Amino acid sequence: MLATYDYPRYAYRRPPELDSPRERPAPVVVVGAGPVGLVAAIDLAQGGTPVILLDEDDTVSVGSRGVCYAKRTLEILDRLGCPQAAERGVSWNVGRTFFDQDEVYRFNLAALPDERRPGMVNLQQYWFEQFLVERAQSLPALDLRFRNRVVGIDVRADGARLRVDTPDGEYALDADWVIAADGARSPLRRMLGLDIDGKVFRDRFLIADVVMKADFPAERWFWFDPPFHRVQSVLLHKQADNVWRIDFQLGWDADPEEAKKPENVIPRIRAMLGPEREFELEWVSVYTFQCRRLNDFRHGRVLFVGDSAHQVSPFGARGANSGIQDADNLCWKLALVIAGKAPPGLLDTYSAERIPAADENIANSTRSTDFITPKNKASLVFRNAVLELARHHSFARALVNSGRLSVPTFLRDSPVNTPDGDDFAGRMRPGAPMDDAPVAGPAGSWLLPHVGNRFVLMMFADRPGALAPETREALARLANGPVPVELLLVAPPTAWPGMPSTASAPDLAASGPLLYGVEGVPGARVLCDLRGLVAERYDGRDGTCYLVRPDQHVCARWRRFDPEAVARALARAIGLLQGAGTPARQESLA
Amino acid sequence: MKLLTEPNFHDDGDRGLWPYTRGDEFYEMLIDAHRDLDEAGSAMLNSKLVLLLANHVGDLGVLREAIAAARAGIEPVDTGETSRGDGS
Numbered sequence: 001m002l003a004t005y006d007y008p009r010y011a012y013r014r015p016p017e018l019d020s021p022r023e024r025p026a027p028v029v030v031v032g033a034g035p036v037g038l039v040a041a042i043d044l045a046q047g048g049t050p051v052i053l054l055d056e057d058d059t060v061s062v063g064s065r066g067v068c069y070a071k072r073t074l075e076i077l078d079r080l081g082c083p084q085a086a087e088r089g090v091s092w093n094v095g096r097t098f099f100d101q102d103e104v105y106r107f108n109l110a111a112l113p114d115e116r117r118p119g120m121v122n123l124q125q126y127w128f129e130q131f132l133v134e135r136a137q138s139l140p141a142l143d144l145r146f147r148n149r150v151v152g153i154d155v156r157a158d159g160a161r162l163r164v165d166t167p168d169g170e171y172a173l174d175a176d177w178v179i180a181a182d183g184a185r186s187p188l189r190r191m192l193g194l195d196i197d198g199k200v201f202r203d204r205f206l207i208a209d210v211v212m213k214a215d216f217p218a219e220r221w222f223w224f225d226p227p228f229h230r231v232q233s234v235l236l237h238k239q240a241d242n243v244w245r246i247d248f249q250l251g252w253d254a255d256p257e258e259a260k261k262p263e264n265v266i267p268r269i270r271a272m273l274g275p276e277r278e279f280e281l282e283w284v285s286v287y288t289f290q291c292r293r294l295n296d297f298r299h300g301r302v303l304f305v306g307d308s309a310h311q312v313s314p315f316g317a318r319g320a321n322s323g324i325q326d327a328d329n330l331c332w333k334l335a336l337v338i339a340g341k342a343p344p345g346l347l348d349t350y351s352a353e354r355i356p357a358a359d360e361n362i363a364n365s366t367r368s369t370d371f372i373t374p375k376n377k378a379s380l381v382f383r384n385a386v387l388e389l390a391r392h393h394s395f396a397r398a399l400v401n402s403g404r405l406s407v408p409t410f411l412r413d414s415p416v417n418t419p420d421g422d423d424f425a426g427r428m429r430p431g432a433p434m435d436d437a438p439v440a441g442p443a444g445s446w447l448l449p450h451v452g453n454r455f456v457l458m459m460f461a462d463r464p465g466a467l468a469p470e471t472r473e474a475l476a477r478l479a480n481g482p483v484p485v486e487l488l489l490v491a492p493p494t495a496w497p498g499m500p501s502t503a504s505a506p507d508l509a510a511s512g513p514l515l516y517g518v519e520g521v522p523g524a525r526v527l528c529d530l531r532g533l534v535a536e537r538y539d540g541r542d543g544t545c546y547l548v549r550p551d552q553h554v555c556a557r558w559r560r561f562d563p564e565a566v567a568r569a570l571a572r573a574i575g576l577l578q579g580a581g582t583p584a585r586q587e588s589l590a
Numbered sequence: 591m592k593l594l595t596e597p598n599f600h601d602d603g604d605r606g607l608w609p610y611t612r613g614d615e616f617y618e619m620l621i622d623a624h625r626d627l628d629e630a631g632s633a634m635l636n637s638k639l640v641l642l643l644a645n646h647v648g649d650l651g652v653l654r655e656a657i658a659a660a661r662a663g664i665e666p667v668d669t670g671e672t673s674r675g676d677g678s
Contacts, residue, residue, distance in 0.1 A: 378624040378632035393595040
């Protein structure tokens, strides 16, 4: 029991399969209702795919555990209709790193100003999961089953049969597809006999959550070798409800049971905060970690996401955040396959895109770990040399590595993308997660809510009312295709007669009916690029087109609208075009 | 000041997606090079590395500044040796 949080107890209901077997397999079963499994199930159910989500427990995360949720995660949650985490969490962008008593390095996660979401919010994992459970329970297509533990799996070529244990006994559950979101110790991975290799780090860390009133700024503070915890490192984070996370490096030889006892924890905290600071100990845990991943995230009809597929050290908050990106990447592909609009081979691109992402996260978190906890004399001396030089030299400050915080992976060299044929500046190349920007449009005052959940053709147009009839016909064909591509026109304020070029969103709203569709193009919408930042960030000029994936990544881009090129890029993106760089596995539409 | 102390790591001109990317890659190479060496081996590796890079830089003005910047903050110890410049 925590002083600041009451654990919800979710109701168990007797699964119908206990009394009569299903007539047809469930299209998809998600195993594990942690952050990643919940996101996957919500994503599919929101799009209309029926999902069964199984969880062995009947409550949320015990203890605050993962507390840092990155901007990309918040954007994905916005897409999933779940903005509560962003609203409830403590926003922060600035991280400060100290060596002994002095600040040696400071970073700011806000790479771009004028984005909707901050670089990071801190929120206890139980709150994060609770908001997701509430969203999941509001979706009619999502059947969330608590106290349903998977105890066996038989995989066939066209699906899997799960054995599920409940308070009322075991039942069999047939599924066309299984998403394994069952965590670092994944029982499904073990049942399937899959190896997961990697590196174990010989170090222990103590997490203490304390409740206190403190006016420290909402920043990440990291100490190397501070006076109150010599030789080791310490990390301080502010969470919601005046809960503060303190993370002490203990070394490999520490006895975890002893270290967790309040009589041993409290003096450490007192040494850090000073004798006069009042606080209450809320939760304590000791952890170790490893970095490892599966060789393939797809095993026939079973798809691994999050910690079951890959694990990283906690430095950089790249665990839950990368797992949520896995779900973001997988679900639109799986929905198309289940709907019969894409071949199962499309799911190989999930692995092809998220394995490099996992490797990037493992590399970054391993480098941070090697810097924070040097494993031999030479690396300790180099580490301290960097920290000494950082007092005076900016190149050394850039080498100070107390964690490289989670950023979304740019899916370069992906078979889903169509490489550039035209010249573009900037970083919104094929595979890039889209940068946000302020706009005025029918879905609010930011760009990202106008894309996602479907394919979108974002077209820059100086005169959105003046598209040629044949252009509108071609756009209508794309919008009416089996996998629709919706049109989103981005126009400068000058497209609206009488609009001052410095107008802000409220001015626009006050100036009457200025946002309109496009005649003859179903679903088309027009955005006002209020301050020209969409054009700037996307190097957009009149005629520039971006094909955007349902997960808000750039798929392809051109300087001029060419319906054939868009159709080819779409076919490639959904696995219908076999060509250079596409998966070798030949599969027909089943 | 001829010695460059601004961030300068790149990969054949490509500075990477994030400000820390190339520096972290260099640091990983450096630590990996030491991974299976004992202290004497590490010291030898470091010395050879300094000599190779010093020759690459070449310019004694830059090297003089680098040595001074590196020595700053390191406390000298009494080696027991006295000056024997003259008269001894």
